[in-house]
Amino acid sequence: MIAYIDPGSGSYFFQLVVGGLLGAAVAVKLLWRRIWAFLSGRRSRTRDAEGPESDPIPRSNDPAPAGRTAHREG
Amino acid sequence: MSEARPVPGSFRDPAGFVFEREGILYRQVDASFADRFDRFRSSGLEAALVEEGLLVPHQDADLTLAASPGAHAVLRPERVPFVSYPYEWCFGQLRDAALVTLSAQRLAMSRGFNLRDATAYNVQFLRGRPMLIDTLSFEPIRQGEPWVAYGQFCRHFLAPLALMATRDPRLGMLLRSHLDGIPLDLAAALLPRRARLRPGLMLHLSAHSRSGRKAAGGPARGRGDRDFSERAFLGLVDSLESTVRGLEWEPPDSEWSGYYGDCRTYSADSLRRKEGLVRELLAEARPSMVWDLGANTGRFSRIAADGGAFTVSLDSEPGLVEVSYRELSRDGESGVLPLVMDLADPSPRLGWAHRERMSLADRGPADLVMALALVHHLAMGNNVPLPALGRWLGELGRWALIEFVPKSDPQVQEMLALREDVFGGYTEEGFRSAVESSFEIVRRELIEGSDRSLYLLRGRT
Numbered sequence: 001m002i003a004y005i006d007p008g009s010g011s012y013f014f015q016l017v018v019g020g021l022l023g024a025a026v027a028v029k030l031l032w033r034r035i036w037a038f039l040s041g042r043r044s045r046t047r048d049a050e051g052p053e054s055d056p057i058p059r060s061n062d063p064a065p066a067g068r069t070a071h072r073e074g
Numbered sequence: 075m076s077e078a079r080p081v082p083g084s085f086r087d088p089a090g091f092v093f094e095r096e097g098i099l100y101r102q103v104d105a106s107f108a109d110r111f112d113r114f115r116s117s118g119l120e121a122a123l124v125e126e127g128l129l130v131p132h133q134d135a136d137l138t139l140a141a142s143p144g145a146h147a148v149l150r151p152e153r154v155p156f157v158s159y160p161y162e163w164c165f166g167q168l169r170d171a172a173l174v175t176l177s178a179q180r181l182a183m184s185r186g187f188n189l190r191d192a193t194a195y196n197v198q199f200l201r202g203r204p205m206l207i208d209t210l211s212f213e214p215i216r217q218g219e220p221w222v223a224y225g226q227f228c229r230h231f232l233a234p235l236a237l238m239a240t241r242d243p244r245l246g247m248l249l250r251s252h253l254d255g256i257p258l259d260l261a262a263a264l265l266p267r268r269a270r271l272r273p274g275l276m277l278h279l280s281a282h283s284r285s286g287r288k289a290a291g292g293p294a295r296g297r298g299d300r301d302f303s304e305r306a307f308l309g310l311v312d313s314l315e316s317t318v319r320g321l322e323w324e325p326p327d328s329e330w331s332g333y334y335g336d337c338r339t340y341s342a343d344s345l346r347r348k349e350g351l352v353r354e355l356l357a358e359a360r361p362s363m364v365w366d367l368g369a370n371t372g373r374f375s376r377i378a379a380d381g382g383a384f385t386v387s388l389d390s391e392p393g394l395v396e397v398s399y400r401e402l403s404r405d406g407e408s409g410v411l412p413l414v415m416d417l418a419d420p421s422p423r424l425g426w427a428h429r430e431r432m433s434l435a436d437r438g439p440a441d442l443v444m445a446l447a448l449v450h451h452l453a454m455g456n457n458v459p460l461p462a463l464g465r466w467l468g469e470l471g472r473w474a475l476i477e478f479v480p481k482s483d484p485q486v487q488e489m490l491a492l493r494e495d496v497f498g499g500y501t502e503e504g505f506r507s508a509v510e511s512s513f514e515i516v517r518r519e520l521i522e523g524s525d526r527s528l529y530l531l532r533g534r535t
Contacts, residue, residue, distance in 0.1 A: 003222040004087050005191050011225030014285035015310065018277065019220065019302045022309025029312070 078141035082429035083195070089210045093141040100135055101149045101209060108146035110213045119185045119212060128178040130154070130200060130207045149209060152200065155363070155384040155411070159431055160194035160230065161250035162413040162421060164395040165238045165323045166403075168246060171197040171204040172231035176315045178206055179221075183307065188215045192223035194230040194249070195431075202408030218301040221310060228278050229255025232317065236279060237261060239321040240269035243392040246414070253425050258283035274317025325393035344523030349377060351519050352446070352475065355530040356381050358516070359473040361441030367417050367470075368448035372398040372410055378444065379409030386440070390416035417448065418456040435469055443471030447526070450479045450486050453500055460499060460508035467531075468512025474531040478505050482525055502527070 076096045084092040089107035093100055103111050114120055123129035132151035139148050160168060171194060179189045189211050196208045221227075230249075233256040237245040241264060248256050262270070262280045270280055340348065352374055356364070364378040364385040371394050375387035387410050389395050398412040415421060420434040445467065452458045467474050479486055480502055490497075506515065513531035520527045 002216075003190065004089070005222070005226060007220075007222040008225040010285040011228075011282065012220055014282050015220035015224055015306075016302060017285070018281075019306035019310070022313055023303050023306035024309075026305050026309040026312060 075139075078139075080141060082427070083425065083431060085426070087191070087208075087210060091141075095139060095141070099151060099153050100139060100141070101132070101151055102140050102142070102145050103147040103149065103210065105144045105146045107210060111146065111210065113214055114187065114209075114212045117185050117187065119182060119187050120209065122181060122185070123178060123206070126177070126181065127203055128174055128181065128205055129209065130198070130205055132209060151207065151209070154198040154200045154207070156199075156386050157432065157437060158199060158411060158413055159249075159421065160197075160234070161247055162415055163246065164392050164399055164412070164414055165235070165243050165246065166396055166399050167199070167204065168194070168231065168238070169235055169318060169321065172227075172235060172318045173315070174204045174206065175227065175231065176311055176318065179311055180315075182212055183215065183311070186215055187212045188221070189223050192227035192230065194255070199411055202402060202406070202411075215307075218303075220302040221307065224310065225258075225282075226255060227314065228258060228282060229261075231255075232275075232278055232314065233258060233261035235318060235321045236269065236275050237264055238392075239323045240266050240275075243323055243396070246392065250421070250424065253431070272317075272320065274313060274320060278314065278317060323396070325396045340521075341523055344521055347523065348446075348477075348521045348528070349374070351521065351528050352444075353377055353381065355475055355517060355519070355528060356383070356442070356444075358530060359442050359475070359532070361473060363441045365438070365440040365443045365470060367443055367445045368451065369398070369412070370394055371401070372412055374444060374446055375410045375412070376402075376407065378442075379407065383409070383441070385410045387412040388415040388417065390414065390418075418452060418458070438470050440471045442473040442475060443467055444475045446475075446477040446528075447479055447485075449476060449505070450483075450489070450500075454486065454489050454497055457496075460504050461511065464508035464510075464512055467509065468533060472533045474509070474513060474529075474533075476509070476529045476531065477521075477526055478502055478529060479526050 078093045078095045078100075081092040081094065081099075088104060089110075090101055090103045093102065120129070124131045130151050132149045135148040135150040137145060137148055160171070163171065174197060175189070175192050175194075179192070182188055190213045191208075191211055196206050196211060197204045198207050199205075229252075234246050234249055237248070237256070245264070248260075252260075258279055262283045265275065265279065269275055356378055361378075361383045364375070364383040366372070366375040366378060366385055366387045369375050369387035369389050371389075372387040375385040375398075378385040387395075387398060389398075389412070392414050395412045395414045398410075402408075402410055402412065415434065421431075423429060423433045423436065424431040449460075449463060452463055453460055467476070481487075481490075481497075481500060509515070509529070509531055513533055515529060516532050517530040518527055
């Protein structure tokens with residue numbers, strides 16, 4: 001690793017240790033999204049005959065508009 | 075050509091630095107970083123970051139403007155109207171800055187790049203939004219290596235956000251005593267027990283801080299014995315993002331109404347009159363940059379911004395600044411920058427050689443300082459003599475718009491209820507003679523329906 005800031009040996013090795021866990025979490029999430037997409041695709045095909053409805057796929061990791069917090073009205 | 079003046083806070087990164095020439099800000103890219111910089115530009119990442127509002131835009135400047143030999147390029151970034159620091163931001167501002175940093179990292183990764191640092195000082199507010207200012211923060215990913223800026227991100231963003239959200243928003247001030255971010259072992263020790271059980275905080279703060287101690291005490295291990303996969307990298311950024319998003323803080327209900335929602339001092343009518351007078355007096359001074367000292371939730375800052383001035387809105391109460399920031403974001407008002415600042419102890423110069431981070435006064439003078447219902451708080455709440463206050467206002471602004479609150483005012487009476495009145499010099503006459511050392515009095519207007527008055531002052535120099 002070549003860095004102009006000190007990355008910290010602790011932070012460096014810690015990432016190597018937890019990397020497998022974090023990678024597995026991404027794999028599970030992607031799989032889950034595929035299952036959702038598959039199921040919702042089947043469902044939406046059924047619903048198309050009845051009328052359009054909103055997309056049920058969770059979007060929790062979609063980037064939020066930068067620089068904006070949730071607002072409280074009032 | 076006038077002499078180049080390097081910006082004192084820009085010395086760490088050998089890839090380049092920022093300097094000023096004839097009042098214009100430039101960034102010099104060093105030849106040692108040429109290859110990485112050219113790849114960053116040709117990849118289209120730079121344009122994508124600017125388009126997404128994640129990076130401050132800049133133009134190419136002539137190489138002859140370079141401040142020192144060995145320059146590969148000279149850039150002219152769009153200048154932010156007021157440089158602010160993470161220890162001056164409210165919770166929402168620091169949280170948004172963290173999310174912008176992670177969004178930039180995510181976009182960079184999708185094009186084979188990486189952030190090579192993740193300091194909160196690389197974020198500034200431009201047009202009401204936080205964005206990265208350092209064009210040299212990006213480099214091509216080194217396959218198999220973990221994120222070099224992970225520890226820095228946790229110290230600069232995650233640790234203060236976690237403490238502010240789960241313990242007390244005033245703990246953001248720890249960033250003022252720890253310029254390279256809050257040490258993770260300190261953050262982990264200060265976290266409430268329940269917060270330590272949150273998976274993201276347990277991983278990125280508690281476990282991460284313990285690994286730091288072990289590594290510091292144990293033998294150095296060789297690198298390259300294990301790989302950090304692309305998926306692990308994505309998992310790391312995902313996890314940091316969901317941990318940051320999971321941190322929330324709501325100001326107490328009383329602060330949503332602010333001072334004006336529950337105002338005992340002014341009737342609705344006299345408040346309207348005060349607003350009209352402030353508008354009128356500001357129009358007379360025609361400032362482009364206003365500092366609103368003791369701004370509360372920024373009602374009068376917005377009046378100054380309506381008149382065309384960029385307004386820095388300072389208050390010591392993090393909850394009020396939070397409310398102000400959210401309201402400004404909601405309304406898309408980008409002419410006001412709210413910041414947390416105790417005016418009895420304004421931001422000092424900090425860091426290496428006392429020059430790395432500017433004091434409040436270093437960032438001025440403002441065209442006009444506005445101090446509405448502030449003088450009595452400093453003079454009596456903090457025992458500042460009126461002449462010292464007058465000189466200080468003269469250092470901060472070319473003009474001043476001051477509200478003088480006399481001793482007969484119910485609020486002052488309340489302040490003096492339980493203490494000896496040692497403020498014999500606190501009279502309107504005393505105030506006038508105190509400010510007259512730095513200013514001439516242009517106008518004095520009594521606010522009808524109260525015994526308070528507004529003074530428009532013009533600096534003598």
